[in-house]
Amino acid sequence: MIEIPPSEAPVKHGPEINRRRFLVRLSITLSSIGAALIALPSVAFLLGLRKSPQIWRTVGSLDDFKIGSTVNVAFEDPSPLPWAGVTAQTTAWLRRVDEREFIAFSTICTHLGCPVRWLAEADLFMCPCHGGVFYADGQVASGPPPKPLNQYPVRINKNSVQILTMPVPIA
């Protein structure tokens, strides 16, 4: 191991001690401020999360949807980054309940976020990961999900069906 020789600096008294103490404090203070000047903007940039506005996205026209059927629709995030590619898409299960009423469910399972599928014949949503099942109204039918499927607001604007985008629902 490396051995450090005992300090040979002569013992100082009085103003010399004050001077050294000042120099130590000066160095520590300047180093801290310097480090903070670099770290603060870097950490702030890292922690900065992209907030998206909530906007209405058109997913089709009224005639595209049959009453009683549930289909998968894809729509773009409110303000996708140019390099987001296919990941700018979000999907939902959209059902036309009657002439003027629609209902849209998030495809994200409330258990751990896997994509749920709609089984048209069985009138159930089923998750392929851990076997969560939801009824047609989104309520938990069986398995581990702790709460019902999340819903998107839907509206009819003139002849088009629109979904209000929202952040990924997390617990």
Add this chain to the structure above:
Amino acid sequence: MRMLKQAWLWFDDLTGVSKILGPLLDHPVPKARKSAWFYVLGSATLIAFLIQVVTGIALASGYVPSSGQAYSTLQFISGAPIGRIVRGIHYFGASAMIILIGLHTIRVYLMASYKYPRQMNWLSGVALLLLTLAMVFTGQLLRWDQTGFWSVLIAAEQAGRVPLIGNWLGHFILAGDTVGGATLSRFFVAHVFLFPGLIFLIVGFHLYLVVHNGISEPPSVDRPVDPKTYRPWFHALLAREGEPFWPDAAWRDVVFGFLVVLTVVGLAIVVGPPMLGKPPDPSIIEATPRPEWYFFWYYAILSLIPKWSEALVMVWGPAIFGAALILLPFVARKGQRSPLRRPWSFVIVAAILFMIAYYGEVGKIAPWSPRMEAPPLPVQVVGVTSGPIADGARVFHDKGCEYCHKVSGYGGIRGPDLTYAGDTLTPAQITTRIYSGAENMPSYRNNMTSDQLSALLAFLRSRHRQPIEPPPDSGQ
């Protein structure tokens, strides 16, 4: 040869490298005797890490960390013959690293090498273990195929279970409100800069401590650790019977490390990297995200535990386990090191290994997962092509019963096998179960007409013990 030697002397004169490295190489280590080969696991973990650094740099030169393009760069890398091998080495190198760091941790725990004065060795090792887990998770995700994409959401949803800050943490993982352009860059930075940088720093610290405190001697029942006398005793031991690390002990590290390299490269060439999944397009709804083998056990546990215990398992379980790892060297800082006098350590290690192996196996079969690609039952199973039994078989498939219940080898295995339902269940029992559902079975009260129900009953009642041709595909 002479010129080389002169060049070295000149370099050493200017740098003094041999003064620093010489004592490091020559430092005496205790004779490990019978347990000598147990001491190679740490250096082998480091070798696996170095494999990852080298292949990682090569892979990064062909990778574009953009949510929109990463997938096609992976196709590019995997399509090139050398790229495929490098990706394979990186993949099997990751597996090697996680296996070796696991075994190294177990070795240190069983031999209680974490006791005085090596508590900091243990703590820095725990940090390296956690960082390795973080590396394999982020690495799998960078493949950015369908599983990679959904892994982000699964990670965010799990983080969301953390009390108070869960929501923020989940969106921090997504890098915003939704998965998008910023998400993948975040994981790239963590996997390529942040975590490896920390690993380098902590490995340096860990190695410094190994030299500073000396490599622990094999435990003996007669020599419990007494912090007051340990260091002088250890130094006397080294002076008495220590051997220089290089090459008396190091040759084993080299031989074992070479075998690790050979195995990893061999697997990369023969087996190759895992296939890429579908592209990370959330509108392709047929997605079945699965973790890599080292997380299978956790994946299985998450589905098999009762609902009320989820917070316990997802948040408090890891927190308590982490706290136990940190507290261990302080709570058990002295005394017996021999595993023979610490039988509980064997029980704990065996329990953890059993849990990982058993649930890992369960995770592979995934019996809880609805088998959603199960085809309709073929006519040789149903027995007839028309009438109520045939209708019932169709209902059995269309209503999703078959995704969880097996009949004559077809279907899922989450629910009970119904191959002989006609022998074991009365129509009343079947009807009750279909109507009322259960913890893991939906109620079909509002999802089935009475015609469908009676057809289904007719089908299930026709399931009797009789020879049936085995199906061509009875796998999982």
